[in-house]
Amino acid sequence: MDIKNDIDDICLKAKETSVSLALLKTGEKNKALLSAADSILSHKDEILEANAKDMKRAESTGMSSGLLDRLRLNEKRIEDMAAGIRKVAELPDPVGEIIESFERPNGLQISKKRVPMGVCGIIYEARPNVTADAFAICFKSGNACVLKGGSAAIDSNTAIALAIKEGLRESGIDPDALGMIENTDRESSLWLMKKKEYIDVLIPRGSASLIETVVNNSVIPVIETGTGNCHIFVDKSADLKKAVDIIVNAKTQRVGVCNACESLVIHRDILKEAVPLIYNALNEHGVEIFADDEARAVCPAMSPAGPEDWGREYLDYKISLKTVTDIEEAIKHINRYSTGHSESIITADEKNAERFLNEIDSSCVYVNASTRFTDGGEFGFGAEIGISTQKLHARGPMGLRELTSYKYIIRGKGQIRP
Amino acid sequence: MDIKNDIDDICLKAKETSVSLALLKTGEKNKALLSAADSILSHKDEILEANAKDMKRAESTGMSSGLLDRLRLNEKRIEDMAAGIRKVAELPDPVGEIIESFERPNGLQISKKRVPMGVCGIIYEARPNVTADAFAICFKSGNACVLKGGSAAIDSNTAIALAIKEGLRESGIDPDALGMIENTDRESSLWLMKKKEYIDVLIPRGSASLIETVVNNSVIPVIETGTGNCHIFVDKSADLKKAVDIIVNAKTQRVGVCNACESLVIHRDILKEAVPLIYNALNEHGVEIFADDEARAVCPAMSPAGPEDWGREYLDYKISLKTVTDIEEAIKHINRYSTGHSESIITADEKNAERFLNEIDSSCVYVNASTRFTDGGEFGFGAEIGISTQKLHARGPMGLRELTSYKYIIRGKGQIRP
Numbered sequence: 001m002d003i004k005n006d007i008d009d010i011c012l013k014a015k016e017t018s019v020s021l022a023l024l025k026t027g028e029k030n031k032a033l034l035s036a037a038d039s040i041l042s043h044k045d046e047i048l049e050a051n052a053k054d055m056k057r058a059e060s061t062g063m064s065s066g067l068l069d070r071l072r073l074n075e076k077r078i079e080d081m082a083a084g085i086r087k088v089a090e091l092p093d094p095v096g097e098i099i100e101s102f103e104r105p106n107g108l109q110i111s112k113k114r115v116p117m118g119v120c121g122i123i124y125e126a127r128p129n130v131t132a133d134a135f136a137i138c139f140k141s142g143n144a145c146v147l148k149g150g151s152a153a154i155d156s157n158t159a160i161a162l163a164i165k166e167g168l169r170e171s172g173i174d175p176d177a178l179g180m181i182e183n184t185d186r187e188s189s190l191w192l193m194k195k196k197e198y199i200d201v202l203i204p205r206g207s208a209s210l211i212e213t214v215v216n217n218s219v220i221p222v223i224e225t226g227t228g229n230c231h232i233f234v235d236k237s238a239d240l241k242k243a244v245d246i247i248v249n250a251k252t253q254r255v256g257v258c259n260a261c262e263s264l265v266i267h268r269d270i271l272k273e274a275v276p277l278i279y280n281a282l283n284e285h286g287v288e289i290f291a292d293d294e295a296r297a298v299c300p301a302m303s304p305a306g307p308e309d310w311g312r313e314y315l316d317y318k319i320s321l322k323t324v325t326d327i328e329e330a331i332k333h334i335n336r337y338s339t340g341h342s343e344s345i346i347t348a349d350e351k352n353a354e355r356f357l358n359e360i361d362s363s364c365v366y367v368n369a370s371t372r373f374t375d376g377g378e379f380g381f382g383a384e385i386g387i388s389t390q391k392l393h394a395r396g397p398m399g400l401r402e403l404t405s406y407k408y409i410i411r412g413k414g415q416i417r418p
Numbered sequence: 419m420d421i422k423n424d425i426d427d428i429c430l431k432a433k434e435t436s437v438s439l440a441l442l443k444t445g446e447k448n449k450a451l452l453s454a455a456d457s458i459l460s461h462k463d464e465i466l467e468a469n470a471k472d473m474k475r476a477e478s479t480g481m482s483s484g485l486l487d488r489l490r491l492n493e494k495r496i497e498d499m500a501a502g503i504r505k506v507a508e509l510p511d512p513v514g515e516i517i518e519s520f521e522r523p524n525g526l527q528i529s530k531k532r533v534p535m536g537v538c539g540i541i542y543e544a545r546p547n548v549t550a551d552a553f554a555i556c557f558k559s560g561n562a563c564v565l566k567g568g569s570a571a572i573d574s575n576t577a578i579a580l581a582i583k584e585g586l587r588e589s590g591i592d593p594d595a596l597g598m599i600e601n602t603d604r605e606s607s608l609w610l611m612k613k614k615e616y617i618d619v620l621i622p623r624g625s626a627s628l629i630e631t632v633v634n635n636s637v638i639p640v641i642e643t644g645t646g647n648c649h650i651f652v653d654k655s656a657d658l659k660k661a662v663d664i665i666v667n668a669k670t671q672r673v674g675v676c677n678a679c680e681s682l683v684i685h686r687d688i689l690k691e692a693v694p695l696i697y698n699a700l701n702e703h704g705v706e707i708f709a710d711d712e713a714r715a716v717c718p719a720m721s722p723a724g725p726e727d728w729g730r731e732y733l734d735y736k737i738s739l740k741t742v743t744d745i746e747e748a749i750k751h752i753n754r755y756s757t758g759h760s761e762s763i764i765t766a767d768e769k770n771a772e773r774f775l776n777e778i779d780s781s782c783v784y785v786n787a788s789t790r791f792t793d794g795g796e797f798g799f800g801a802e803i804g805i806s807t808q809k810l811h812a813r814g815p816m817g818l819r820e821l822t823s824y825k826y827i828i829r830g831k832g833q834i835r836p
Contacts, residue, residue: 365825395825414657
């Protein structure tokens with residue numbers, strides 16, 4: 001049996017299982033999640049052993065220390081993984097909600113009912129914890145999932161998936177609810193992206209290039225996640241102390257994440273006062289600022305920005321800085337270069353705040369707060385499968401509810417269309 | 419300037435205009451719609467002249483009478499087109515609705531606000547009225563649109579678009595809110611499908627092969643519409659008089675539409691009683707039934723069904739008929755062969771009705787009613803851009819609301835992430 005048959009088989013089984021998953025009661029799903037969490041803990045040794053293989057391979061190929069850290073598992077991280085699954089079990093079940101109901105003049109009773117998507121495909125990179133996270137969120141929202149992780153984490157992912165499947169089996173659930181594709185080559189990914197008859201939605205989690213490959217090749221509907229060139233606009237009326245605190249937080253609290261700030265936009269009228277404060281505060285955290293000539297005239301220690309800097313997602317201790325004449329220019333600049341993720345205005349001017357909220361075309365638009373809050377946990381969703389940067393279906397942090405669809409249920413008494 | 423530049427230019431202008439469209443007040447949008455309707459009426463002669471060119475070309479290439487009828491415009495049809503636009507002006511504006519609001523423990527105030535998609539691309543075939551319909555629905559929901567109709571209707575479409583643009587201009591709206599692509603070749607379509615930086619959603623309206631081409635080639639998120647292999651299951655307990663009325667209505671009231679019934683599924687226990695009634699009723703309307711051997715034993719006048727009949731959308735005076743042992747087999751058969759559009763059960767058994775509603779995986783699931791009700795107008799949406807058969811974003815009839823997205827608006831007082 002070749003690779004393509006393997007993939008087809010996993011997808012078909014997930015599709016078949018999804019029918020019964022959609023009908024599970026909340027209690028049955030929660031019991032299965034707890035059983036999966038227990039099984040991960042009781043297979044700790046096997047998972048650590050598998051992870052050691054991945055780590056050895058990664059070290060021998062010279063993986064960077066940052067990526068090695070993402071790949072590494074230890075007892076604590078495995079316990080966190082199990083705890084994450086238990087937490088999802090505690091969340092409210094979105095499936096079955098009657099979103100609205102109405103009666104038509106002809107007597108037809110129409111209800112719009114929340115239902116699972118069916119099968120969610122997730123393509124991700126070298127973070128083994130995504131295996132447990134993604135499974136739990138898909139499962140609680142009534143979906144089967146087909147996971148394809150990166151080659152670097154394949155041994156860890158396989159071991160985690162095996163443990164989860166055993167937990168499912170023990171609680172009477174078909175283990176095909178979790179499909180794990182063990183072939184990690186590009187050809188397998190491309191094949192998976194064509195399995196429209198089995199997979200209802202495909203979510204890539206990882207680098208910009210992974211996401212681009214999926215968008216360009218998938219015939220399955222895709223939810224684009226995660227690229228964030230997030231802006232903070234410091235308006236003329238901004239409280240500069242607040243502005244500096246927010247900028248430092250949004251840039252440095254965690255640099256490798258999509259909701260970190262990558263671009264500053266500063267009102268010309270406060271340039272002389274604001275830039276030195278911002279420079280000093282960011283410099284203390286080792287952040288390099290790429291600024292336009294006007295801002296550099298105020299603070300020549302900053303690096304010169306090239307035109308390519310406005311569109312960059314550094315994911316590093318780097319940030320761009322652009323001077324603007326007014327809020328209009330700020331909005332235009334941001335809408336041109338942002339990735340539609342998260343943008344914030346720091347202002348004391350209510351009118352400008354409203355204008356920014358209305359005219360910035362991003363999933364999350366802030367007034368006087370850090371962009372780092374764009375996160376399912378911070379929004380109170382309890383769990384998150386990613387941050388959508390597209391407008392179709394879901395925008396911003398995606399929790400359980402965003403992995404559902406709906407159907408119309410229509411009750412009649414013999415009505416025919418005149 | 420070549421064709422690709424033309425398309426890029428139209429898309430870019432639509433994107434730029436979409437920013438101001440999103441901010442229009444309801445009254446301004448309604449005024450512009452009425453002005454567009456007036457302009458269509460005052461350009462009646464030019465539109466009829468253009469349509470005459472299309473008709474002449476179509477007749478000379480031997481277009482079928484059904485398609486010629488779809489292409490043909492006359493005074494009445496142009497008046498209907500204008501009336502359709504006026505009707506959209508009367509519908510409630512979905513934009514700006516606060517879908518939900520909540521406060522986080524850290525004091526952040528989060529609101530989820532309904533906003534337009536931005537730019538909607540519509541690719542359609544030879545029905546010139548789609549030009550006016552699609553524009554009106556997109557515009558009222560705050561979106562710019564880029565339309566690409568089929569070559570057969572290009573003169574009519576161009577004339578209608580010109581009239582609408584003039585109406586927009588007269589009411590002070592940028593006419594680029596409607597982009598009409600006048601190149602009708604395949605290469606232009608493929609190019610349009612890559613314009614992800616300008617177009618937020620692409621909706622194909624037309625034949626199964628058009629839809630497949632768009633799904634397979636678009637990098638823009640697509641909403642799949644319109645393919646309907648709709649089933650009616652006649653359960654053991656069905657009121658056969660009701661069943662026959664519903665079947666005749668769903669099959670023959672209009673045969674060329676996606677919500678017409680294409681497949682019957684009959685419980686074995688009532689085969690002898692039901693099949694002759696169904697045969698006689700459908701035969702009177704000239705419907706050919708393709709039945710399995712068991713049903714043909716009851717009524718040999720029916721044609722034999724081949725395995726390919728179960729999956730067919732005839733769009734004609736034809737229907738398939740399959741015998742099943744019980745509701746379980748009926749559900750399995752329907753979920754296997756349906757296109758996820760609309761299915762109905764005719765039954766007096768509450769339990770079976772509930773089971774059908776829960777387990778059939780289609781956008782609209784009916785009890786004791788005709789599938790022909792799957793329609794934006796029949797659902798009370800007032801207008802419809804299509805019937806979605808996918809689960810992402812929107813399912814079933816899509817009205818104004820289904821052409822919107824949302825964004826999160828977050829108001830803070832200097833909050834940073836700990």
